[in-house]
Amino acid sequence: MSLKRRTILQMIPATAALSVVSGQSMAASHHVVVVGGGFAGATVAKYLRMWSNGGIDVTLVDKNSRHVSCIMSNLVLNGQLQLGDLSFDYSTLQDKYGVRIVQGGVRRIAAGMVELESGDLHECDYVVVATGISFDDIPGLDSRKIPHAWIAGEQTNLLRDQIREDMPRDNGTFVMTIPRAPYRCPPGPYERACLLADILRRRGDGHRVVVLDANDRIQAERTTFERAFYGLYRDIIDYRASVSVASVNSDERIVTTVAGENVHGDVVNVIPRHGAPGLLVESGLTGGGRWAPVNPTTYESSLIPGVYVVGDSQATAQPKSGHMANSQAKVCADAIIRAAAGLSTQNRERLANITTNSACFSPITATEASWLTAVFRLNTETRAMELVPESLGEAHDWNSENYSAMFDWSENLFADTFR
Amino acid sequence: MTQSKRRLSGIAILLSLPFAASPALAEDETVNRLLASQCAQCHGTNGYARGDFEDIAGEEAGDLFEDLSDMKGEDRPENIMDHQALGYSDEQIRRIARYYASLPEDDPERQAGSEREGEVEIERAGEHEYEREYEREYEREDEHEDEREREEHDDDERDEDDD
Numbered sequence: 001m002s003l004k005r006r007t008i009l010q011m012i013p014a015t016a017a018l019s020v021v022s023g024q025s026m027a028a029s030h031h032v033v034v035v036g037g038g039f040a041g042a043t044v045a046k047y048l049r050m051w052s053n054g055g056i057d058v059t060l061v062d063k064n065s066r067h068v069s070c071i072m073s074n075l076v077l078n079g080q081l082q083l084g085d086l087s088f089d090y091s092t093l094q095d096k097y098g099v100r101i102v103q104g105g106v107r108r109i110a111a112g113m114v115e116l117e118s119g120d121l122h123e124c125d126y127v128v129v130a131t132g133i134s135f136d137d138i139p140g141l142d143s144r145k146i147p148h149a150w151i152a153g154e155q156t157n158l159l160r161d162q163i164r165e166d167m168p169r170d171n172g173t174f175v176m177t178i179p180r181a182p183y184r185c186p187p188g189p190y191e192r193a194c195l196l197a198d199i200l201r202r203r204g205d206g207h208r209v210v211v212l213d214a215n216d217r218i219q220a221e222r223t224t225f226e227r228a229f230y231g232l233y234r235d236i237i238d239y240r241a242s243v244s245v246a247s248v249n250s251d252e253r254i255v256t257t258v259a260g261e262n263v264h265g266d267v268v269n270v271i272p273r274h275g276a277p278g279l280l281v282e283s284g285l286t287g288g289g290r291w292a293p294v295n296p297t298t299y300e301s302s303l304i305p306g307v308y309v310v311g312d313s314q315a316t317a318q319p320k321s322g323h324m325a326n327s328q329a330k331v332c333a334d335a336i337i338r339a340a341a342g343l344s345t346q347n348r349e350r351l352a353n354i355t356t357n358s359a360c361f362s363p364i365t366a367t368e369a370s371w372l373t374a375v376f377r378l379n380t381e382t383r384a385m386e387l388v389p390e391s392l393g394e395a396h397d398w399n400s401e402n403y404s405a406m407f408d409w410s411e412n413l414f415a416d417t418f419r
Numbered sequence: 420m421t422q423s424k425r426r427l428s429g430i431a432i433l434l435s436l437p438f439a440a441s442p443a444l445a446e447d448e449t450v451n452r453l454l455a456s457q458c459a460q461c462h463g464t465n466g467y468a469r470g471d472f473e474d475i476a477g478e479e480a481g482d483l484f485e486d487l488s489d490m491k492g493e494d495r496p497e498n499i500m501d502h503q504a505l506g507y508s509d510e511q512i513r514r515i516a517r518y519y520a521s522l523p524e525d526d527p528e529r530q531a532g533s534e535r536e537g538e539v540e541i542e543r544a545g546e547h548e549y550e551r552e553y554e555r556e557y558e559r560e561d562e563h564e565d566e567r568e569r570e571e572h573d574d575d576e577r578d579e580d581d582d
Contacts, residue, residue, distance in 0.1 A: 050464075051452070326460055334453045349447050353454045353511060359461060359499055373499045375506020391506030393496055408470035409461055415469055416459045 030056045030340040031124040033114045035106050035279075037062035037090060039069075039322035040311025041130030042417045043329035049097040052337050059100040059122060061114065065089060067418070070185065071322045071360075072410050073152040074192050077160050078199050078366055086152060088418040096419075106131075109283040111306040126336050128299075128308045129292070130325070131279060133184055135272035142250040143270075150184060150271045162267045163199065170204035175255055175265030177245050178213040179273040182291075184312050184320045186220035187372055189213075189271065191362040194225070197233040198365045209236055210263060212243040212255065214273070220319075221362060221394045224370040228398075232364070245270060274320075276313040283307075291315035296385045297354055297378060298335035298345050299328060308332050316385050318376055319358055326417050327356040354378040356385065361406035362398075369402040370395040446514070454511055455518035466519050467526040477524025483516035 032048055034041045037060050045060045069086040076083060093099040105117035109129060114122045135148060149159040167174065174196050178189040193211045200207035211229075218225045218239075229237045244258045253268045275281075275290040285292040285301055292309040293302040296316045301307045310332045311325035318324055331354055335345045344350075359373040375391035378384075395402055455466070458475065462468045466476030475483065490496075490504035491512070507515070 047456070051449075323460055327457055330453060330456045330459075334449065338449075347447075350450050350453075353450050353514065355454060355457055355506065355511070357457055357460070357503060357506060359503070371499055373502045375503060377506070388506040391502050393499070393502035396497065405471070408468075408472045411470045412463050412468055412472055413460045416464045419464075 029125075032056055032058050032126045032128060032336060033122045033124040034058060034060045034128040034130060035062075035109065035114060036130035036132060036311070037064075038067050038130060038132055038311060038325065039071075039413075039417050040132075040325035040329045041128065042067065042088075042090070042093060043326045044128050044130065044308075044310060044333050045093055045099045046097050046417070047330050047333035048336060049093075049099055051333060052340070054098055056337065056340055057100070058098075059102055059124070060090060060093065061102045061104060061106060061116065061122070062090070063103065063105045065103055068152040068156075069322065069410075069414065070150070070152045070188075071413065072406075073149070073156050074188070074195050075363060076152075076156045077149075077163060077192070078195055079160070080366065083153065083156060088414065090418075092419045106279060109279065109285070109307060111304055125340065126306055126308065128310060128332065128336075129280060129283075129285065129313065130309070130311045130329070131277045132312045133274040133320075134277040135274060136179075138245055138270065138272050139247040140250055141248040141270055141272065145250040146248055146253065146268050146270050148271045149269060150188075159267075159269055163196070167200065167203065167207070167266050171206035172200065172203075172266045173208045173210060173264065174200065174267050174269070175210045175212065175253075175263050176269040177243075177255060177271055178211065178215065178219075179271050180214040180244070181219050182317075182320055183271070183274050185360075186319050186321070187225070187360065187362045190218055190221065190225040190228075191364070192269075193237055193239070194228050194233065194362075194364045195366070197236040201233075201236055207236055208238055209233070210265065211237060211239045212245065212257065212263065213239065213241050214244040216242045221370060221372050224362070224364070224394055224398065228364050245272075274312070276309075280309070280313055285309060285313075289315065295383070296328075297331070297351060297383065298339075299332040300335070308336065318356060318385050319374075321358060321360060322417075323360055323413055324356060324358050326413060327358070331356065348380075351378055351380050354385075357391075359409065361402055361409055363403065363406065364398040367400050367403055368398040369406045370398040371402055371405075448518070451514040451518040455515045458515065458519075465522055465526075467529070474524075475519045476522040476526070478516075478519055480513075480516040480520035483519060484513055487512045487516070 034045045041060060045058045048056050048058050066087045066089040068083055072081060072086055075081040090101045094101050106114055107117045108115040109127055112123060114127055147155045147159040149155045176189065176193060193209050196209045200209065229239045245255055246258045247256045248270055253265050255263045255268060255270065257263065276286050276292050280286050280292050285303055285307065287293060287303050292313050293315045294300060294309050295302060299308045299310045299314060301309055310328050312320040338345045355375060355377045357375045361369045361371045363369045372394045375388045376385045377388055379386045458466065461472055462475050466474060468474045487504045490501045493501045496502050496505065
């Protein structure tokens with residue numbers, strides 16, 4: 001590359017920043033409202049601004065002033081991290097990329113319109129919905145007493161504190177339940193079971209971690225987790241497949257299974273089944289299903305044109321995770337920029353190159369981790385995202401090298417999303 | 420705004436992108452940009468990585484292509500990148516390599532001397548301290564386990580059919 005070209009390239013961000021600051025970007029009439037500032041929403045907002053050189057106005061609405069990452073949050077349970085390490089405000093999105101940040105709940109979504117709970121109306125050309133998951137009700141379940149800790153934040157600290165305070169020194173029982181797939185972060189619950197076993201075997205003797213899995217088998221990294229459950233932690237982890245929760249006694253900490261068995265724990269962690277949040281259901285984005293159907297070449301809703309759904313709420317069969325949400329968000333941002341430019345999102349060259357990928361690390365002990373990875377590509381005939389089979393892989397072993405790489409991975413993913 | 424005006428301003432957005440304007444390129448550089456952005460989750464936005472993961476911005480296209488092709492060709496894929504590389508066609512790898520080769524090797528933001536805002540690096544000092552503490556515990560644990568194993572036999576072997 002010539003020096004001259006480098007110089008020109010280096011000037012581009014400065015020019016873009018200027019046009020944002022001066023508010024004189026060339027196509028300011030294109031306005032996108034992004035609802036939800038997690039991995040999907042923050043990435044869409046950032047990449048829309050970055051790739052349009054500030055040419056598209058972006059407003060990010062979230063009910064909270066910061067996002068707390070679920071990724072790495074199992075390490076809050078064993079005290080290695082604190083929530084502050086995993087909390088990201090939107091100041092960089094605002095200051096560096098020129099995203100307008102609005103804090104508030106959203107009451108209603110329609111094509112070209114987002115209505116806040118405050119009554120404020122935000123009109124726009126495109127709406128992006130990235131509000132993650134909500135949980136099914138389970139009779140008797142009170143998550144203030146029996147935490148799910150599957151949306152990170154206070155729930156994570158509640159579970160951490162219960163583990164610290166309510167598990168006895170010896171012979172304690174920790175019960176956790178895994179919902180029917182698809183749920184957020186396929187390896188996550190198994191990783192949590194391993195970390196709990198690790199915490200408890202250090203605390204004393206005779207502890208048990210009872211894992212009630214609504215699925216008929218381990219959902220991710222099966223080789224790794226089977227080795228951990230039936231090897232390293234064989235004396236602690238009691239894994240039971242195909243066991244669903246019927247009800248919970250939140251005061252007595254008892255889970256009653258569909259088969260009628262009562263399972264009592266000193267600490268109980270119930271993760272209910274997931275679905276798209278009520279906002280999407282009420283706005284007509286789920287069409288009676290559990291998730292919002294979208295076109296995976298754009299993430300535009302199959303039901304409401306002009307509204308896009310990215311991340312865990314959407315119905316493509318890709319795994320639900322923060323890494324995947326970031327990955328999909330870029331496809332969505334590219335599609336919206338093209339749509340704003342009046343250009344096709346469906347030309348052959350673009351479709352042939354739509355990919356997403358997943359990579360994640362799972363701590364198996366407090367010093368060792370495994371990993372899982374996969375690439376997905378568009379099947380141009382069925383128009384569905386499909387796994388590239390040979391790309392699917394999991395670590396041959398859990399070790400400290402992977403554990404260290406886990407921090408590099410999360411650091412880069414967090415930065416690519418929020419910074 | 421009329422449709423044609425909108426279209427024009429939209430085209431201006433695309434033309435303002437770094438590479439779309441280059442007349443020498445037959446392929447759509449925004450397609451390459453989208454494809455290449457899928458590396459950023461681990462290798463940083465525009466390939467400027469943090470921590471110990473490799474920076475890929477400004478790498479020679481030939482080198483990147485060769486590296487990824489080698490990973491793809493591993494008889495027994497061993498690490499994440501061996502598997503990731505298998506997810507892309509040679510043509511896609513060439514596009515990704517071309518895209519990163521077109522970026523400056525050093526992050527313009529870092530060069531400008533602007534401090535990166537809001538570093539997201541998680542405390543590693545604490546992590547290592549914790550590691551050492553755990554290693555000590557592991558050693559004690561191992562000694563303890565050896566004793567127990569001598570005393571006990573495999574009578575507590577888990578029954579794998581209990582589900």
